[in-house]
Amino acid sequence: MTIPIHDPLQPPGTLKRLPLRKAAALFIVAVCLCLSGLLYLQLEQTRRQDLATAQIASSNLTRAMAQQAEDTFLAADLVLTSLVDWVENDGYGAAQRPRLQKTFARRVQQLQQLDGMFLFDRDGQWVITSYPDLPRGNSVADREYFKFHLQNASTVAHIGRAIRSRENGEWIIPISKRINDRDGHFQGVLMAGIKMAYFDRFFKSFSLDDNGIMFLGLKDGTLLARRPFDDSLIGSSLAQGRIYSKLLPEAPAGTATIRSVVDGVVRLYGYRQLGMYPLVVAAASSRDTILKGWYERAFQASVIVALVILGVGLFGWVFIHQVRQGERIEKNLRKAQRALEEIATHDSLTGLANRRLFERSLEIEFARGARQSSPVGLIMLDIDFFKRYNDAYGHVAGDHCLIQVAQVLKNCCQRKADLAVRYGGEEFAVLLPDTDINGTLSIAGQIRRSVMDKCITHSGSPTGYLTVSLGCYSFIPSGNDSLEEFIQHADAALYQAKNAGRNRAAVLSLESSVAELMRSDR
Numbered sequence: 001m002t003i004p005i006h007d008p009l010q011p012p013g014t015l016k017r018l019p020l021r022k023a024a025a026l027f028i029v030a031v032c033l034c035l036s037g038l039l040y041l042q043l044e045q046t047r048r049q050d051l052a053t054a055q056i057a058s059s060n061l062t063r064a065m066a067q068q069a070e071d072t073f074l075a076a077d078l079v080l081t082s083l084v085d086w087v088e089n090d091g092y093g094a095a096q097r098p099r100l101q102k103t104f105a106r107r108v109q110q111l112q113q114l115d116g117m118f119l120f121d122r123d124g125q126w127v128i129t130s131y132p133d134l135p136r137g138n139s140v141a142d143r144e145y146f147k148f149h150l151q152n153a154s155t156v157a158h159i160g161r162a163i164r165s166r167e168n169g170e171w172i173i174p175i176s177k178r179i180n181d182r183d184g185h186f187q188g189v190l191m192a193g194i195k196m197a198y199f200d201r202f203f204k205s206f207s208l209d210d211n212g213i214m215f216l217g218l219k220d221g222t223l224l225a226r227r228p229f230d231d232s233l234i235g236s237s238l239a240q241g242r243i244y245s246k247l248l249p250e251a252p253a254g255t256a257t258i259r260s261v262v263d264g265v266v267r268l269y270g271y272r273q274l275g276m277y278p279l280v281v282a283a284a285s286s287r288d289t290i291l292k293g294w295y296e297r298a299f300q301a302s303v304i305v306a307l308v309i310l311g312v313g314l315f316g317w318v319f320i321h322q323v324r325q326g327e328r329i330e331k332n333l334r335k336a337q338r339a340l341e342e343i344a345t346h347d348s349l350t351g352l353a354n355r356r357l358f359e360r361s362l363e364i365e366f367a368r369g370a371r372q373s374s375p376v377g378l379i380m381l382d383i384d385f386f387k388r389y390n391d392a393y394g395h396v397a398g399d400h401c402l403i404q405v406a407q408v409l410k411n412c413c414q415r416k417a418d419l420a421v422r423y424g425g426e427e428f429a430v431l432l433p434d435t436d437i438n439g440t441l442s443i444a445g446q447i448r449r450s451v452m453d454k455c456i457t458h459s460g461s462p463t464g465y466l467t468v469s470l471g472c473y474s475f476i477p478s479g480n481d482s483l484e485e486f487i488q489h490a491d492a493a494l495y496q497a498k499n500a501g502r503n504r505a506a507v508l509s510l511e512s513s514v515a516e517l518m519r520s521d522r
Helices: 020-090 097-110 144-151 196-204 242-247 292-345 355-372 386-393 395-412 437-453 483-499
Strands: 114-121 126-129 171-180 186-195 213-218 223-227 253-259 266-273 279-286 376-383 419-424 427-433 468-475 505-508 515-518
Touching (some): 020 097, 020 114, 020 171, 020 186, 020 213, 020 253, 020 266, 097 126, 114 171, 186 196, 196 223, 242 253, 242 266, 242 279, 355 483, 376 386, 376 437, 376 483, 386 395, 395 419, 395 427, 427 437, 483 505
Parallel strands (some): 468 505
Antiparallel strands (some): 114 126, 114 186, 213 223, 213 279, 253 266, 266 279, 376 427, 376 468, 505 515
């Protein structure tokens, strides 16, 4: 049984101290994570704000494009409508042609988007143009717009695919109307060609990044005009693209982020379908350009936060290092304290408890025995003729002899509460809590026989071997008992064993106050 000395490093009644090093590491990690989380939230918020601003700008841009395109075609549509009414009422015979030609030319001059105006008869032959000279060549019966009016009786203006003018070879977008006779029969087509260059100039008037795109297309996906202009793409179909296949069927206008299948660039598209004409306009800016400023701010903020985290990490490393040093010092202090406790409470030669620990243990066991009405036993033992042993074999051999007897006591103390003590010189004691006189005497017998079994040669003993004498005593404490009297009773039993011839265990009976000597079984 070991009774620890008071620990000054941890006052009694206090809670167990938290592992400071782990707590510091967790705190530093938490601070770094919080800084990183705040940075992420702030950057994500500003990124969304930049994209939202770009979406608004893209929506406004497509609205302006749609309005311009609608105005452009509406102006041409109004001119065509007035001229169709004139031709249908007055015809386009030889008498009317000079006047019609001048009117065509004047209208083209008034509308800068028009490349020319052309009237074709029912066979697609050239009748009147806005140019002074009537071109000679193939008819336009193979053109898409002519076939449309030939097959459809609708008088609504038709916008056809972009074509190259047979007059000057320039790209134009045809807007045309059907001409009927008084009976509603097909008589020809009046067509106005809108310059592709007009839309190109209009597109270029907007500020767009190098990877930006703007286009005008028919509702069926046919590309009419595009920025940047690419001759090979004019007339191609965009019907399988996401705008036409998924977005327009859900809403006539909106914005979407799309990765281009052509160049792999991610762009923010704004698109809008015109209300009056089967046309679609769209404008797109690359996401990298939109977020260019955000990337710069994100880099700067990330560098600052990284430096702060680095500083916190370095400070934490130094702090944890200091904590580790403190823990190492504290560990050494505790180790030294345990060593001092061992020195203060145990005999340095035998390793048994000393009288200081013995007396403290007695106080504890007396108090517990009084509370629980349980007996406390004590064995006092002495090595027989030990002075003769030292004189015969020397003090070194004497010390070795003491160590062997101490080992016997340790082996016989089976319970954790049992305490073997070197009481002084060659005298030992064994404290046996919760043990009556019979149990005490039984253990004393085990000790006596175990010492004899060692067969330690002792020429000064009558038996020729080392033996011990033991005094046993046990009682139930009442709470007001004297430690000295308790030891004296066991010591008196020891002297009775010696006086009876040694190598025996004696029991002192408190009731009869008479010493009863008992020889244990040999």
